[in-house]
Amino acid sequence: MRSRKRQRLWIACIGLLLLGAATALALNAFEDNLVFFHGPSDIAAGKVENGRLIRIGGLVQEGSVERIANTARVEFKITDGVAATPVSFEGILPDLFREGQGVVANGRLDANGLFTASEILAKHDENYMPPEVVEALKRSGQWKMGGDAASGPAASGPGGGNS
Amino acid sequence: MIAEIGHFALIAAFLLAGLQSTVPLYGAHKGDRGMMELARSTAVGQFVLVLLAFAALVNAFVTSDFSVLNVAQNSHSLKPMLYKISGTWGNHEGSLLLWALILSLFGAMVACFGRNLPPSLRARTLAIQGMIALGFLAFMLFTSNPFDRILAPPPDGAGLNPLLQDPGLAFHPPFLYFGYVGLSISFSFAVAALIEGKVDAAWARWVRPWTLAAWCGLTVGIGLGSWWAYYELGWGGFWFWDPVENASFMPWLAATALLHSAIVVEKRDALKSWTILLAIVAFSLSLLGTFLVRSGVLTSVHAFATDPERGVFILGLLGVAIGGSLTLFAIRAPKLQASGVFQPISREGALLLNNLFLSAAAATVLLGTLYPLFLDVLDAGKVSVGPPFFNATFGPLMAPVLTAMVIGPFLSWKRADLRHAMQKVWLGVAAGVGAIVLTLILSGVEGVLPAVGVGAAVWIIAGTLLELAERVKLFRVPLGETWRRARRTPRAAYGMTVAHLGVGLVVAGVLGATVFKTESIQSMKPGDAAIVAGYTFTLDRVERIQGPNYLAERGVFRISEGGKEIATVNAERRNYPVENEMTTEAGIHTTWVEDLYAVIGEGAPGGGWTTRLYHNPLVPWIWLGTIIMSLGGVISLTDRRLRIGAPTRRRAAVGGAAPAPAE
Numbered sequence: 001m002r003s004r005k006r007q008r009l010w011i012a013c014i015g016l017l018l019l020g021a022a023t024a025l026a027l028n029a030f031e032d033n034l035v036f037f038h039g040p041s042d043i044a045a046g047k048v049e050n051g052r053l054i055r056i057g058g059l060v061q062e063g064s065v066e067r068i069a070n071t072a073r074v075e076f077k078i079t080d081g082v083a084a085t086p087v088s089f090e091g092i093l094p095d096l097f098r099e100g101q102g103v104v105a106n107g108r109l110d111a112n113g114l115f116t117a118s119e120i121l122a123k124h125d126e127n128y129m130p131p132e133v134v135e136a137l138k139r140s141g142q143w144k145m146g147g148d149a150a151s152g153p154a155a156s157g158p159g160g161g162n163s
Numbered sequence: 164m165i166a167e168i169g170h171f172a173l174i175a176a177f178l179l180a181g182l183q184s185t186v187p188l189y190g191a192h193k194g195d196r197g198m199m200e201l202a203r204s205t206a207v208g209q210f211v212l213v214l215l216a217f218a219a220l221v222n223a224f225v226t227s228d229f230s231v232l233n234v235a236q237n238s239h240s241l242k243p244m245l246y247k248i249s250g251t252w253g254n255h256e257g258s259l260l261l262w263a264l265i266l267s268l269f270g271a272m273v274a275c276f277g278r279n280l281p282p283s284l285r286a287r288t289l290a291i292q293g294m295i296a297l298g299f300l301a302f303m304l305f306t307s308n309p310f311d312r313i314l315a316p317p318p319d320g321a322g323l324n325p326l327l328q329d330p331g332l333a334f335h336p337p338f339l340y341f342g343y344v345g346l347s348i349s350f351s352f353a354v355a356a357l358i359e360g361k362v363d364a365a366w367a368r369w370v371r372p373w374t375l376a377a378w379c380g381l382t383v384g385i386g387l388g389s390w391w392a393y394y395e396l397g398w399g400g401f402w403f404w405d406p407v408e409n410a411s412f413m414p415w416l417a418a419t420a421l422l423h424s425a426i427v428v429e430k431r432d433a434l435k436s437w438t439i440l441l442a443i444v445a446f447s448l449s450l451l452g453t454f455l456v457r458s459g460v461l462t463s464v465h466a467f468a469t470d471p472e473r474g475v476f477i478l479g480l481l482g483v484a485i486g487g488s489l490t491l492f493a494i495r496a497p498k499l500q501a502s503g504v505f506q507p508i509s510r511e512g513a514l515l516l517n518n519l520f521l522s523a524a525a526a527t528v529l530l531g532t533l534y535p536l537f538l539d540v541l542d543a544g545k546v547s548v549g550p551p552f553f554n555a556t557f558g559p560l561m562a563p564v565l566t567a568m569v570i571g572p573f574l575s576w577k578r579a580d581l582r583h584a585m586q587k588v589w590l591g592v593a594a595g596v597g598a599i600v601l602t603l604i605l606s607g608v609e610g611v612l613p614a615v616g617v618g619a620a621v622w623i624i625a626g627t628l629l630e631l632a633e634r635v636k637l638f639r640v641p642l643g644e645t646w647r648r649a650r651r652t653p654r655a656a657y658g659m660t661v662a663h664l665g666v667g668l669v670v671a672g673v674l675g676a677t678v679f680k681t682e683s684i685q686s687m688k689p690g691d692a693a694i695v696a697g698y699t700f701t702l703d704r705v706e707r708i709q710g711p712n713y714l715a716e717r718g719v720f721r722i723s724e725g726g727k728e729i730a731t732v733n734a735e736r737r738n739y740p741v742e743n744e745m746t747t748e749a750g751i752h753t754t755w756v757e758d759l760y761a762v763i764g765e766g767a768p769g770g771g772w773t774t775r776l777y778h779n780p781l782v783p784w785i786w787l788g789t790i791i792m793s794l795g796g797v798i799s800l801t802d803r804r805l806r807i808g809a810p811t812r813r814r815a816a817v818g819g820a821a822p823a824p825a826e
Contacts, residue, residue: 007504014507015519022523022560026530029555030548037545055547072684072764072773091684092397092764092775095736095745106549135545 035106039136043109044083050109053118056085057104057133065099078103078115080140089117102133166231169219170310173260176212176267177300179205183270183293187286191358199286203274206289209296210264210271217251217264220309224251230316233257233309239322239741241712249333250323255457255473256309258336262453263299265337265344269373270296273348280369287355288348295347298480306473322741325713331391335384339411342381343449346418348373350446353439354488357495362435367428370442372800374425378418379796385411386789397747397762399777401676401785404553409532410452416525417445420518427511431576433503434515436496441518443492447485448525454481455532506578513571520564527556565619565670568663569626573633591629595622606679613678620674623667631660658799665795668788675757675781682778686771696778698759699723703731705763705772713737718763718772720750734763734774758782 064077107117183205190198599618732750764773
């Protein structure tokens, strides 16, 4: 019986230790790696720290998309109807990236207010609006209820997914 | 007419499931044989009925019967036949029907092959299985009937999301569901054992093959999904820690832990309540995954529809299943007395360590997946938890598992000598350390971690092979004796060796895909060349082509090395006019040791195309390793003692002269 109790004890000890380690790892990782979402108005109001990985969302401003000749760079503006954030991206845009449509981007803001995107996520469906874009439009007061709300299938993410 | 037959079959299956989940339970309680036997016939009957319903839906898709709403919304007459069939489960209602089909398939298999089970345990297991079926069939009939008709059928259907029109993804759901839903059997066995209040070696022996089969399916399913993401999304990566990926990965981690802890119950009669808890948790995570994916709280390719009613229904199911089973566990688990005692340094100890770390890893994945949802519900801001979080938590938690998985099989049961084990595995240690040093010297990659990763992969492969060599006493006894030992080694032991080798390959592939890849983004005109990791990619031409149900812009890349042309790959941007959607098809040349990967983007006004080129070393090993892992599971499933050894409820004599198998 005593050895069984001892066995229980060390199992419990290892378990608790592990739990502690996992919690410490998770909290530590949370601090550095949580990606906060901001709309263009938040950025215009200076609420966003430069140099930190953030996610922004809104609509691609009409007429703002400019492909830089002979490079893979694209520049455009993301707007929530009140403010607009200039974005620079190097790479292949998602298949359904279009002016006037909802878009979400991950990246960092520099001191000049230019957002360098490392990832652009757009939708895969005409009627779909990424929840982040809805949020940005709500924050800026430009969201009209009953529009093509956040319903419908298929947002494309980098992991458009495979469960 | 056929659709109506399908609908009626579903209703009949629902009623049968009601019988199956009540009468046998009462019969087992009263000791009434007839009532207990009802579980078997109802389980088989339920499977036949659900199969009929499924066949009816497949028929509707194949014949393009657009008077069925589901077909009209998700199919199109011009679609290739493969995608007409796979379209059956490429939507919410159809995928649920596949779920129910596999659920009832597992029930019927227990009814047919479980002849050696004690009647009361079999009756209770099937009754629990019946309850799960009852819940899901109700869900289907009340919120997601796949056989709903439309009064005015459209002339043609709306088509299937083109991203899903892909051979890899056509077979991804059946495998994945086989794993997801297969875990329901372990769950039912666990709950039945709690009702009986008896968990012993025989129980573990019955449960293990089902868990193993489910695990194999889950492994292949996740592998196929990852492969699809790799070549179809055109991001050059294989895993994105996307919530839907995590939804399948968490049950996998739990099932892997369960596989290993069930061995301890079988061989050593210890860790009983832990194993029961794992069986409950593994299936609960499957249900949670179904909820996350189906309710639409996550938006992705998988969230076929956002319908709050459905989400609430699954949440209710989740609450009843998890809450009920955990309550039962809390009441009954203290009664489960273990008889096997063991020291920290022992095979049990190593398996326990593996279990604790796998569970901790699953917990951090769960935290990272649900945290943004919690914040959103609490209205505390929108955040996303990206790959860096998972890499920072999951990686460190996996390192001890990868270390222990090699040493564990060298340890003896109950009490082992670590020094003795290390003497046997020193060659593996040397190989691992050698690999680390070599990588540090040869590769231009900065930092110690990639080298440690390479060392880990080498360590796993070398150590696992050493264990096999040790088992057959290779080169220490005459070859004839080695051959005799090799033939006597149980298949379960070979299964372990093969599966662990697969893990080593996956680790190597993951490293290749993350730290050793080379990527290049540029604008190219026909005739332009770009050099990636010593390979020259030349954009030969960009042409327009017409596919069966799409138009594509195809970039033809010629790849050469040292002036010698080695391959031509086609990267496409496809436009599906029916669905009005675009997809990307990466052009990939693989040598099984490295991948050359090309993606073409939109044309720019100056006549150039944005291209993204990758050199991905070792990446094919991820999928090769996945296949080998599940192959190991299949080999273990064919083990003699599962095939013939009619497990009976007495203490099985372990091993004989052969070393005790460690699967």
